[in-house]
Amino acid sequence: MKRSIILGTSAIVAIAGFAYAEGHMANDMTLVSWGGAYQNSQQKAYVEPYLAANEGVTAVWDESSSEAVAKLRAMNEAGNVTWDVVDVVASDAIRLCDEGLAIEIDHDEVLAPGDDGSAPTEDFGDLIVSDCFIPQIVYSTTFGYRDDLVGDTPPTSVCDVFDLxxxxxxxxxxxxxxxxxxWALIxxxxxxxxxxxxxxTDAGQDRAFAKLDTIKDSVIWWNAGADTPQLLADGEIVMGSTYNGRLFSLIEEQDxxxxxxxxWQMFDLDGWIIPAGLSPEREARAFDFIRFATDTKRLADQAQYISYGPARxxxxxxxxxxxELGIEMAPHMPTDPANSENTFVFNYEWWADYRDDLDAKFQAWLSQ
Known part of the structure; x- marks a missing residue:
């Protein structure tokens, strides 16, 4: 069944006629993302232009994307969903969709066609990994290190992280x-x-935790993507993992x-979901924003501010x-051939199945 039928009246408002929809859309939105340089790229590339084109509409940010699954579960249980559009990694989108906490959509009806005339499902291709997921970027989690703290031989392998x-x-x-x-198993x-x-397997999990045990006492554990860049800038760590765009900002913008x-950078996808349980007016505004924010131009514009590959x-x-810097962005993308000789393709479907169990096991290991 197509999304426009599933949504009923609000789908007709949000998809079929934007002129009519303007009188039936909420004028405020709460957008959820990750903070820091990435959220700033979203603000510059599409939130500011969207607000400029929609007088009277306001948007506020919540930087809780790392807790999106737990918080949306709690909101749904309480019957009070306060978020309108949520940025999540692909595996979390799959979990939220499977649990009925995110809205299923027909991408070709909801999203704008590509500037080259392609249908959204063709333009995004295999990056549409869930009926609820609207892809935004391809990024990687990788490591940065302090040049002045690694001696005369800089690290070249991810396994150097385990070499104390x-x-x-x-x-x-x-x-x-x-x-x-x-990384521990590799x-x-x-x-x-x-x-x-x-x-x-239990044996495989034990093996991974045993490898992490070898450096556990030398690790600061971070929650926000901005943490590792700040720790590197302050010289508090010799190396640390974070998102490649955060490291780009630290190196190129902050020098x-x-x-x-x-x-062995870890490729992953990030994008939007619209939570289930919104009023028709809020849902219509969320769809209007998503259509704008994920068109060809807006996703390309985002790459002017951060080194993540656009999903279209x-x-x-x-x-x-x-x-601002005027430097070519392509060589700083995780997909650039010089950067992607050894890449690990993150299995978001696998993690959607195993995340809850391994989250519990990981937190128990941390507390030991």
């Missing part, structure tokens, strides 16, 4: 199992093709003595230079 003898000092890792468990000798099969380690094929030819 060659690279002594504090590291930072995200306070969740994603990425950490995969650096314990598991073949790339076997990582998720290994991680499905910090930091370099990037692209080895039609946006790629429009990516050029940084809006």
């Amino acid at each position: 003898e060659e690279y002594p000092g504090t590291r930072s890792l995200e306070r969740n199992p994603i990425g950490n468990l995969e 650096c314990d000798g598991v073949d790339i093709a076997d990582v998720y099969d290994t991680l499905e 910090q003595p930091v370099s990037m380690l692209w080895d 094929k039609s946006s790629a030819p429009l990516v050029s230079t940084h809006a």
